[in-house]
Amino acid sequence: MPGESHSADLHAVIGQAARLIRGACYLTALTGAGISVESGIPPFRGEGGLWNRYDPRMLELDYFRRHPERSWPILREIFYANFVKARPNRAHQVLAAWEARGAEPDGRGGLLKVLITQNVDNLHHIAGSLRTLALARQRRCWKSDLAVLN
Numbered sequence: 001m002p003g004e005s006h007s008a009d010l011h012a013v014i015g016q017a018a019r020l021i022r023g024a025c026y027l028t029a030l031t032g033a034g035i036s037v038e039s040g041i042p043p044f045r046g047e048g049g050l051w052n053r054y055d056p057r058m059l060e061l062d063y064f065r066r067h068p069e070r071s072w073p074i075l076r077e078i079f080y081a082n083f084v085k086a087r088p089n090r091a092h093q094v095l096a097a098w099e100a101r102g103a104e105p106d107g108r109g110g111l112l113k114v115l116i117t118q119n120v121d122n123l124h125h126i127a128g129s130l131r132t133l134a135l136a137r138q139r140r141c142w143k144s145d146l147a148v149l150n
Helices: 004-022 061-066 068-085 090-100 123-127 139-149
Strands: 027-031 112-117 132-134
Touching (some): 061 068
16 A cells, blocks of 8 residues: 555654664754744745745845835734744653753753754743754854853
8 A cells, every 4th residue: 555665664763763762861952943833833934834925035134124014014923923822842842851851950961961943932941941052043042042051
């Protein structure tokens, strides 16, 4: 039957990943927009992506400075309407639990040593992840998150 082979391959890969995680002493996670889709935050690219509805240039700082009346409604929808209702999903919670597992009272230790994310939705923090490194153009994130890592 079509698809059965693919399904069996996928289950085998998931099983192998689970075995590697269970046997790991040190994990690093890298997340992007996909992890927050289940929480109601649309991705920028792909099916249902924001760039299918909006021109990304409308969110560039120079464009915003020249045409705030055009950019602001989009910014409000993307960053306020979506983020306000979003809550961490099971993936966010599992990563926070891996960070906490075996951690010392001061937060050191744990299976997940660092979570690197491109997201600015703050759902990892809300779920309880403390050791995050944000790969976004926010100088404030770099300073505060690096302080957590040290």
